[in-house]
Amino acid sequence: MATILNFEIKIWKNLMQNTYYRTIHNQILYLFYYDELIHRKFMLINNVHVKPMGRIVRPHKNKILLALTSILVTLVSILMIQQPQWIRNYVSLCILTRMFPTEGIKYLSASIVMCTINNMMNAFYATSTRYEQFQFLLPINDERWRNLNKQDSGRYEMNKDYVFSIARCAIISIGTLFAIAMIMMIMLKSLWKISIFWTIFWPFIMYIWTYHTGSAFLHITSFIFILQYYLNLRQQSFLRIMQRLLLFAYNNNHITSITLLKHFFEHHHRMFERLQKDIDEHSRQLSRYITIIFAMSTMVTTYSSYLLFMTKQRFIYQCLYCMIAHAQINTLSVMIIGCAKVRNNNEKLLRLKQKCLMLSICEKKIFTTHQLLKFDALTTTLLDRPLGFQLTNGVIITSYTFITVIVNISTFFFLISQNIIATKQLTTINNT
Numbered sequence: 466m467a468t469i470l471n472f473e474i475k476i477w478k479n480l481m482q483n484t485y486y487r488t489i490h491n492q493i494l495y496l497f498y499y500d501e502l503i504h505r506k507f508m509l510i511n512n513v514h515v516k517p518m519g520r521i522v523r524p525h526k527n528k529i530l531l532a533l534t535s536i537l538v539t540l541v542s543i544l545m546i547q548q549p550q551w552i553r554n555y556v557s558l559c560i561l562t563r564m565f566p567t568e569g570i571k572y573l574s575a576s577i578v579m580c581t582i583n584n585m586m587n588a589f590y591a592t593s594t595r596y597e598q599f600q601f602l603l604p605i606n607d608e609r610w611r612n613l614n615k616q617d618s619g620r621y622e623m624n625k626d627y628v629f630s631i632a633r634c635a636i637i638s639i640g641t642l643f644a645i646a647m648i649m650m651i652m653l654k655s656l657w658k659i660s661i662f663w664t665i666f667w668p669f670i671m672y673i674w675t676y677h678t679g680s681a682f683l684h685i686t687s688f689i690f691i692l693q694y695y696l697n698l699r700q701q702s703f704l705r706i707m708q709r710l711l712l713f714a715y716n717n718n719h720i721t722s723i724t725l726l727k728h729f730f731e732h733h734h735r736m737f738e739r740l741q742k743d744i745d746e747h748s749r750q751l752s753r754y755i756t757i758i759f760a761m762s763t764m765v766t767t768y769s770s771y772l773l774f775m776t777k778q779r780f781i782y783q784c785l786y787c788m789i790a791h792a793q794i795n796t797l798s799v800m801i802i803g804c805a806k807v808r809n810n811n812e813k814l815l816r817l818k819q820k821c822l823m824l825s826i827c828e829k830k831i832f833t834t835h836q837l838l839k840f841d842a843l844t845t846t847l848l849d850r851p852l853g854f855q856l857t858n859g860v861i862i863t864s865y866t867f868i869t870v871i872v873n874i875s876t877f878f879f880l881i882s883q884n885i886i887a888t889k890q891l892t893t894i895n896n897t
Contacts, residue, residue, distance in 0.1 A: 470630045524594040539581045545574040560663045564650045569776035576768035583761035584681045591753035632687035636679030646781045693803030700810035756856045766793040804862035808853030
């Protein structure tokens, strides 16, 4: 697996040297486009210590194709749900409907609408028009902004390449399988005999739409996860430092050691405040992305599972629905695990910091009463509600969020199943 990923990474880096490929690539995986904008801003400022600020000029110019395909696909999907009989009167629309399986087509159309809403909301609502909201990209792709030692930085760089590679491979795999499924339906139903133009037009539009959908789910999630991994490395490094300091404090009673400890505690307290500030800033910058992906992934997973288990499909579409459901479940799992780790590590840091303060109070007398009250007030406040990644409504994502996801998917699946069972029963009664 590592060999395949390394090969893909090497090819990708070579292709990114080509201007035309990089332009098309950044149209679809648009966070790389904003990363390039930030680096150009740095070149203009000529000072790596100044974060980019201000409004982005023409921030959505790379999303015109995304908007056009999304609007077109959404309108047709709504018609497939609401007016299936009306569509049959138009060859252009009829060809598209015949590329999909007949059974469960309304639920497939509904899932397409959900995916398109996710595309549009991530592109035009979650994505800001100001440089400040993209500062989470700085430590991801620029080593100068990472507060990591050489070993952690090297490990981070390697895992970052792997995560981005897995996301690209998943997007390409789903897009390719979707294209194969549509081509097979075209061949089986001889759709080219009806209209060659529309037989080429719709697969092309849907192929582009599939890549934009994969980007909105997997590409953005890969950035969220790798930022969480970066923060986890910083937290783990800080935990190791605090543990060594605590051990040093227990084993040394000399006045010189106590003075040194006081200096270290004050220095690392400032580092801790900086870490908490970074977590809070990155959480606010990504909260819209996380909320949208969290909600839409839950619904798309439910629809995909329903189409996979409750309807009869051709083998190629079964494989497609299985891959989509697997990708969505992994997206939710990776995001929840990454968010939960940040929150849990923060809690560990705060408890360790409390131990250091208790040691100062009970034994070493390292700090004055004023300093102790200041440190203790901050620690106690944060311990009541440890910082972490949160949704737009302020709910912090923890490991218990898995239970919420399972309940939501199960409830939504039950409602869909009840609806289809009632519809089938009504059809049976009418036929008899």
